[in-house]
Amino acid sequence: MRDLLDDIDRWRNQGKRIAIARVVDTQGSGPRETGAAMAVNEDGEVIGSVSGGCVEGAVVSEALAILAGENESRVVTFGYSDDEAFAVGLTCGGIIHLFIQPLEW
Amino acid sequence: MTSTYELFSARVRENLPVALCTVIEGPHTGATLAITPEGVLGGSLGDPQLDRIVARDALGELEAARTAVRHYGPQGQSTPEDLENTATVRVFVESFSPPPRMWIFGAVDFTAALARVAKVLGYHVTVIDAREIFATKRRFPMADEVVVSWPSPVFEQRGHLLGSRDAVCILTHDPKFDVPAIQAALRTSVAYIGVMGSRKTHAKRLERLAEVGVADPAELARLSSPIGLDLGGRTPEETAISIVGEIIARRNNRAAAPLGTTDGAIH
Numbered sequence: 001m002r003d004l005l006d007d008i009d010r011w012r013n014q015g016k017r018i019a020i021a022r023v024v025d026t027q028g029s030g031p032r033e034t035g036a037a038m039a040v041n042e043d044g045e046v047i048g049s050v051s052g053g054c055v056e057g058a059v060v061s062e063a064l065a066i067l068a069g070e071n072e073s074r075v076v077t078f079g080y081s082d083d084e085a086f087a088v089g090l091t092c093g094g095i096i097h098l099f100i101q102p103l104e105w
Numbered sequence: 106m107t108s109t110y111e112l113f114s115a116r117v118r119e120n121l122p123v124a125l126c127t128v129i130e131g132p133h134t135g136a137t138l139a140i141t142p143e144g145v146l147g148g149s150l151g152d153p154q155l156d157r158i159v160a161r162d163a164l165g166e167l168e169a170a171r172t173a174v175r176h177y178g179p180q181g182q183s184t185p186e187d188l189e190n191t192a193t194v195r196v197f198v199e200s201f202s203p204p205p206r207m208w209i210f211g212a213v214d215f216t217a218a219l220a221r222v223a224k225v226l227g228y229h230v231t232v233i234d235a236r237e238i239f240a241t242k243r244r245f246p247m248a249d250e251v252v253v254s255w256p257s258p259v260f261e262q263r264g265h266l267l268g269s270r271d272a273v274c275i276l277t278h279d280p281k282f283d284v285p286a287i288q289a290a291l292r293t294s295v296a297y298i299g300v301m302g303s304r305k306t307h308a309k310r311l312e313r314l315a316e317v318g319v320a321d322p323a324e325l326a327r328l329s330s331p332i333g334l335d336l337g338g339r340t341p342e343e344t345a346i347s348i349v350g351e352i353i354a355r356r357n358n359r360a361a362a363p364l365g366t367t368d369g370a371i372h
Contacts (some may be wrong), residue, residue, distance in 0.1 A: 024197045033170045073135040099129040105109045105137040
């Protein structure tokens with residue numbers, strides 16, 4: 001999240017609502033470590049990344065749904081071996097768990 | 106009122122340690138508590154007992170620069186017996202530690218390339234050389250700090266700061282500088298000590314080190330000398346890559362062979 005602070009501050013100064021997604025756990029092979037983060041503002045602008053580009057699109061949709069009040073903050077899981085996972089997987093075969101929440105703290 | 110985010114981001118910008126604790130499952134999902142070694146910076150997880158226990162655990166994680174999910178009961182219960190038959194609160198504890206340090210001795214072309222690559226990897230880079238005309242911020246704009254000094258005073262003043270995430274790279278390949286720098290670096294608990302030079306320079310250096318009493322094989326095993334992986338590179342930039350490659354490989358106890366020639370887990 002360290003690398004995102006400048007952009008997050010710029011968005012905050014513009015009064016934008018922001019959601020942040022952080023990798024909280026990984027299993028198996030995965031491109032990014034826990035703590036990898038991305039942020040999405042209400043206009044759909046995106047900074048940072050949480051995988052090698054495999055799941056970012058789905059994270060943006062989820063982040064926007066949370067900002068719109070359609071979904072609650074929650075852990076979402078991406079990976080082929082999880083039955084309840086989103087319809088996107090990681091090409092490396094790993095599993096990542098992300099926590100997505102509005103930046104309201 | 107200043108938000109927890111503002112307090113947290115100011116702290117990260119100053120490179121001071123802070124742990125961000127977030128409830129990711131359970132009552133008050135999304136609640137956040139920021140902890141520093143000096144105490145609670147801001148926020149709450151929704152229960153004073155839970156705050157107290159998580160703050161205690163977060164300090165340990167921060168000390169070790171670890172990031173992990175921890176499980177508690179709603180009031181911070183943390184023993185397996187306590188957690189039986191109770192709802193679980195999962196808390197993501199994310200450590201923001203100051204960046205690791207790299208000290209580079211010798212203000213040469215290899216130094217500029219190494220400083221650039223080290224910045225990419227997130228190091229706080231200090232360039233040290235006794236020669237005032239070479240050790241300038243103008244020659245090393247990418248370094249966080251350029252110090253005009255002989256090695257010994259720098260180690261005396263702040264050698265105690267070096268630890269298991271840090272690196273010392275001695276690129277002077279001049280015995281006047283590198284022998285005292287090696288001696289001083291060996292007295293710290295720095296993870297990586299790399300020393301530049303040809304195989305001939307390395308052999309001569311071992312003789313000189315023996316003359317000043319550095320001959321213990323365990324001590325010498327801490328030295329990466331000649332510095333870097335055997336990539337066959339030549340330019341300062343290629344050399345820089347071979348040095349940081351060696352730092353990563355040593356940290357992970359890997360031999361740095363191509364993955365295509367090995368099997369087993371990659372990470």
